[in-house]
Amino acid sequence: MADLSCTIAGVSSPNPFWLASAPPTDKRYNVERAFEAGWGGVVWKTLGEDGPPVVNVSSRYGSVDFAGQRMMGFNNIELITDRPLQINLDEITAVKRDWPDRALVVSLMVPCTEQAWKDILNKVEQTGCDGVELNFGCPHGMSERGMGAAVGQVPEYIQEVTEWCKTHTDLPVFVKLTPNISDIRRPARAAFDGGADAVSLINTINSIVSIDLDIMAPTPTVAGKGVHGGYCGPAVKPIALSMVSEIARDPHTRNLPISGIGGINDWRDAAEYISLGCGSVQVCTAAMRYGFRIIDDLVDGLSNWMDEKGYASLEDFRGAAIPNVTDWQYLDLNYKTIAAIDQDKCIECGLCHITCEDTSHQAISATKDENGKRTYTVIDEECVGCNLCYLVCPVPKCITMEEVDNGLPYLNWTKHPNNPMKG
């Protein structure tokens, strides 16, 4: 069995699966259940400064359902922990004492003053936790008070707060990034420049998941009103993967450890994040959808896949996909694939034909014999190799994209005759 242990920014855990800072990590009861189930670590739900806790609303989550499936996308309008600081600190202390092998990182969000950060760090250090994660991402509620995403959207603030934290604690500092910006590399560079030991991303995305058309208000609805919330779940994974890859490829932040977050629903998702360089991954929505027992397949599936591939440890494939993420202009314009339909597997649904005919390149013909048997055939010379038919086909391996050996050499846009700017 492959070794799933992971170490990121000096924080170790028996497997790379951490629960993200969120409702599942709000208190000792949940966290201990998670550890009993086998989770490698948690990022404790965000603590605020001492004093009266924040107040959360009733009706906090919204869902995007798709084709009969629940929670393809999920959002929340919950704030940071609404429990007194000391209770959280005491529980963190107890949990770390009882579960020394698990990673326990504490998420923090306090007003943007050095004193506030210094105070909270001093308190948190005493719990024995393994690190802190600076919540610069929460897109609702806290940001209107000058915290969360309000900090994360300004690289200078990120750098400054990170520097304060590095000054006032020896704990590893993870900076959690908001995706609600135009270029994720800038906040990542700021965190790096401020001395961050790692970045965590993505936090949730500004979102309104739906409008209740009966009451004409966004969901989740609080007494007839709604607000934008933070979007997560399987739907956001592509956005997160792209952002992770940008940081991993950026020369400025190339070796900055990353804890990957966003729509991780199974071990394959996790492997994808790790292949883009992530040292650990954080999960929330999948656990909120099914409970903590999903850890069994996350661990088991990843391990079996690694065994099949011959990877003995996470390091064996961590970052392996990064060299293959490039810029569009370097793609080989002479590379050619065309669709091939395995007629023995075809169930005659016609989706390949109608989608190509209506929306693409009219490259799949439709014929019907006297018995009503339908045959869909790729017109090779019209096929541009776009993948649409292969993607809409409901039968696995019925349509495949076959590489055409056209004998042409690698040619990218920078050298292409059609490019007026070519060198």
Added chain:
Amino acid sequence: MSADIRCQRLDAEDISRNFSELHVPLTELQAIQESARCLFCHDAPCVEACPTGIDIPGFIRKIASGNVRGAAKTILDENIMGNTCGNVCPVEELCEQVCVKNTSEEKPVVIGQLQRYATDLVLENWIQLFKRAADSGKKVAVVGGGPAGLSCAHRLAMLGHKVTIYDSRAEPGGLNEYGLAAYKMLDNRAAREVTYILDIGGINFEAGKSLGEDINLSDLRQAFDAVFIGLGHNTVRALDMENETVDGVYNAVDYIELIRQEDLSTLPVGRQVIVIGGGNTAIDMAVQIRKLGAESVTMVYRRGLDEMGATGYEQHVAQTNGVLILTQAQPHRILANDDQLSGVEFEYTTYDASGKLIGTGETFVLAADQLFKAIGQKLDAAPLDTGEIPELINGRIKVDEYQHTSLPDVWAGGDCTPGKDLTVTAVQDGKIAALSIDEYLNHG
């Protein structure tokens, strides 16, 4: 041994349970999950297999989106009896047989049940989706208030024509009301659908009017601008054997009608029962007499299982209800004591070199208290015989692709014309005829 026939072989609770519906309606959740299985095929085979050409992927997509009313309209636009058909269509040899999911998952989308789900919405909430066009001033007579006649009448009404339906029975619906197995269609559902159809307005129902007795074709052609004949089968085939009229021998269709119309506790039920025939009527009969408490029910068919008119699914329903199906045996003699059925002697059958069914000469006897004949029904053309009559073919009224008979102002459809004897084909016949009649009325 004297015949053991009596009422109330089962108590009311058991009978009620036995006659609960075969298909439990889908819940909203089931409908959403099932509709998500539909691939929304291009040039979908199911549409082609539907005799009424319903846009099946289209209505299923509407269910998936929560537009159930739109789904119902899509169905009823093509098949005004879509609710009944969702229940009683032999979907296993129509739409569901060709569903591409059979190939990929060995399980079709349950199109029939989804159709019922969508149409139940408008019938239960009485959402009238159809409106009669402005009166055209034209009048059409419809003979027979079964599925063909009702479908024709409804489409004609939509087009603004005034329709009078003549039917020999007290209530409209035809076999839909009187001929379907009770466990396939709970009583008020058929009537509710008929009421919905007639609710469009412009349709007058004349009860108790038999063609050839109370009305005749020549007079109707005089009084109306066009005539549609949807007589159905008006006679039952006979065995033509001695003792066929003794007590204990029944026509299955007559008994099935009693089940639909009467208090089930008053029906005579034998201990040992034989049903002769291989079609869905034979199955309906056999299953229902079992459900009424018959101890043993044997269905005897002269050919093999593969040749049965009853679909594989219907055979399955019979067998899982404890009906024994015997094949390759034909009735040889009806046995009776004092005008009371005592049994039936059967002869085994086989095929000769030319493939013709022949008796082997070997016989066996099954004791029986009741014998139900379900060997087919046919059209008795005699009631049409008043002056000029439409041309017949193989004992049925000959029609062209527009359901037009040989007479210029007479159309026909349903079981009295050639083709499959299904509710759904009858509805299509009526619809096609109505469109053709409309064309004729507008343009001559």
